[in-house]
Amino acid sequence: MPEKFIHRQKPWDPIVAVAFSFWAALTVLSALGIRYALAMLPLILMQIVVSHYIKKSGDQWRSVPQGAAQ
Numbered sequence: 001m002p003e004k005f006i007h008r009q010k011p012w013d014p015i016v017a018v019a020f021s022f023w024a025a026l027t028v029l030s031a032l033g034i035r036y037a038l039a040m041l042p043l044i045l046m047q048i049v050v051s052h053y054i055k056k057s058g059d060q061w062r063s064v065p066q067g068a069a070q
Contacts, residue, residue, distance in 0.1 A: 033040045
């Protein structure tokens with residue numbers, strides 16, 4: 001089975017190569033996340049901050065929306 005990926009007779013199809021690379025990277029990062037959970041915690045917290053405060057529209061830091069009358 002490993003020789004199928006290491007010693008190929010023909011070049012990789014681009015879609016298959018991207019899919020294989022994605023799953024390989026996901027496997028490695030998952031293993032690192034399980035092994036070094038506390039080291040990966042800042043990365044997870046940064047993803048939460050980006051998704052909740054940067055990607056959403058509007059000013060997330062104010063209690064009154066910008067368009068509302070004061």
